[in-house]
Amino acid sequence: MRLSVDHRTTYRFTAPQARLTQMLLLIPEDTHDQSVAGWNLHVDCDARMRHGRDGFGNRITMLYVAGPISDIEIAVSGEVLTHRSNGIVHGAHEALPPAVFLRTTPLTAADAEITAFAAGITETDPVARLHALNIAIKRRFALDHGRPIAGRTATEAFAEGAVSSRDLAQVFLAAARTLGVAARYVSGYSPVCQAKADGRPAPHGWVEAYVDRLGWVAFDPSTGLSADEAYVRVAVALDSAGAAPVAGSRLGEGVETLDVDLHVGGNGQ
Secondary structure (H helix, E strand, O other): EEEEEEEEEEEEEEEEEEEEEEOOOOOOOOOOOOOOOEEEEHHHHHHHOEEEEEEOOOOOEEEEEEEEEEEEEEEEEEEEEOOOOOOOOOOOOOOOOOOHHHHOOOOOOOOHHHHHHOOOOOOOOHHHHHHHHHHHHHHHHHEOOOOOOOOOOHHHHHOOEEEOOOHHHHHHHHHHHHHOOOEEEEEEEOOHHOOOOOOOOOOEEEEEEEEOOOEEEEEOOOEOOOOOOOEEEEEEEOOOOOOOOOOEEEEOOOOOEEEEEEEEEEEEO
């Protein structure tokens, strides 16, 4: 499948900022399952950029902007060719052993309700158990296609009726880790996140869980299915905060507002 992405993030400040420092997780890379046909990163002001990798092995761009600056647009666009993999991840850059992704975080800590929910998945085959968990999460919640609520934890999301794809992924992580399964958050793009355009688009989030003798397998609890060739994989982390497309700090007074414009399209090849 050929997937096209146009993703623009605009920050505006009520007072000029003296300095901005941002870490961008916006550049996908080639694996056996996806080939980047072309990808452009553009910033609409004078900026210094340094490329590298973070501790999870993700490609990062450190962005440094000297002020005064009142607004900034960070844009990426490009095309990625994806290939059928039945949800199994092949040829990704792996910087850490799977056991690292058994670690919980404040965003993915499981409470008694999530622990009991996970324990109710009775399949004994490891793959079947993960598929059953994925479907159970899909059936429990309505999907909110709007922009995720910043800082919402898995336990807070579990108490809601309608949540974002990011929340669903973090519930999956919390539940899977109580079952002793290494699992990680994945950020990227898919037409799935365009299903109900409501003026508040956001990049998509799903999960990968590790299965012995099979490797990392992708699951999307917003669909109840494995992530397939309709997904562009960008970054992985222990939770959504670690895989955020744009994160950083600013030096200056005032309040910031955030606008996101995202379009993802695909056609078969």
